[in-house]
Each structure stands twice: as structure tokens, then as C-alpha cells.
Amino acid sequence: MTAKSAPRTRCVGAIVHDTNGRVLLVRRRNPPGEGLWSLPGGRVEPGETDETALVREVREETGLSVTVGAWVGTVDRVAPRGVYEIHDYACQVRSGTLRAGDDASDARWADSAILATLPLTEMLHDTLAAWGQLPRR
Structure with a gap:
């Protein structure tokens, strides 16, 4: 089975910067990516739009309510049973208090110095760099 013929699961990701230019990250509690930032x-659940799924996922994982903005890019990641097709969107925080929840064991804002020290999911740093979405400080 090739990557193109493998079952695809639609997913979404939030690229959120705070007023200091830091990027919002979560540490994954479960596989795949357990322990990585x-x-x-x-996943986008049946009947959900990308926007609805993203608002739900960010609230569950971080306690923050976001407004979903423009689509930034899409990446494919190998999944246990196929491929995760991840559509990433720029988002802005509307309200809430940052805290880890759901399948995140930690949540934090990361500037460039902190980002350089964290164990990240595969290709995250390079993808954010290519999209011009690294922390601004």
C-alpha cells in the first residue's frame, strides 16, 4: 500500500502566537508522538468542519478559546492505520486560561530559545520555518 492509497484521516492543527510572538505548543500524552511537543x-469528527474541530481540540487540549483564521498549510504524517492529513490554520486566542487537558500532558507558550530545547514532533520546526510561523522572538 502506498501513501497515496493508504486510508487518510482528516486532522487540524492550530498555529497560535501570543502578543509576545511566542507559539502555543502541547506535549502529547498519547501515541503517536507521546512525550513530544x-x-x-x-481529528476532525464526522459532521464537523475544520473550524469546529479546531475550536473543540484547542479548548480540550489547552483550555483556550480561539478564533480560527486563514489556512496556513497541510502536512501528511504516517499514522498507525494510514495517513493523518493535517490542515493547519492560524488562530487567535479569544479567552481562557492556559492549562493542559485531554490528550496533552503539558501546554506552554514557546519563544525561539525555548523551542530550540524541546523535543518536537517530526518536521515541526522545519514546517513552521517554511511557513513563516516560527516564534517571532
């Missing part, structure tokens, strides 16, 4: 997000 990534963007908040997850």
Missing part, C-alpha cells in the same frame, strides 16, 4: 489539534 506539537501544535494543538486532532
Whole structure:
């Protein structure tokens, strides 16, 4: 089975920067990516739009309510049974208090110095760099 013929699961991710230019990250509690830092997000459930799924996932994982903005890019990641097709969107925080929840064991804002020290999910740093979405400080 090739990557193109493998079952695809639609997922979403949030690229959120705070007023200091830091990027929002969560540490994954479960496989795949257990223990690694990534963007908040997850699977789009049946009947959900990307926007609805993203608002739900960010709230569950971080306690923050976001407004979903423009689509930034899409990446494919190998999944246990196929491929995760992850659509990433720029988001802005509307309200809430940052806290880890759901399948995140930790959540934090990361500037460039902190980002350089964290174990990240595969290709996250390179993808954010290519999209011009690294922390601004």
C-alpha cells in the first residue's frame, strides 16, 4: 500500500502566537508522538468542519478559546492505520486560561530559545520555518 492509497484521516492543527510572538505548543500524552511537543489539534469528527474541530481540540487540549483564521498549510504524517492529513490554520486566542487537558500532558507558550530545547514532533520546526510561523522572538 502506498501513501497515496493508504486510508487518510482528516486532522487540524492550530498555529497560535501570543502578543509576545511566542507559539502555543502541547506535549502529547498519547501515541503517536507521546512525550513530544506539537501544535494543538486532532481529528476532525464526522459532521464537523475544520473550524469546529479546531475550536473543540484547542479548548480540550489547552483550555483556550480561539478564533480560527486563514489556512496556513497541510502536512501528511504516517499514522498507525494510514495517513493523518493535517490542515493547519492560524488562530487567535479569544479567552481562557492556559492549562493542559485531554490528550496533552503539558501546554506552554514557546519563544525561539525555548523551542530550540524541546523535543518536537517530526518536521515541526522545519514546517513552521517554511511557513513563516516560527516564534517571532
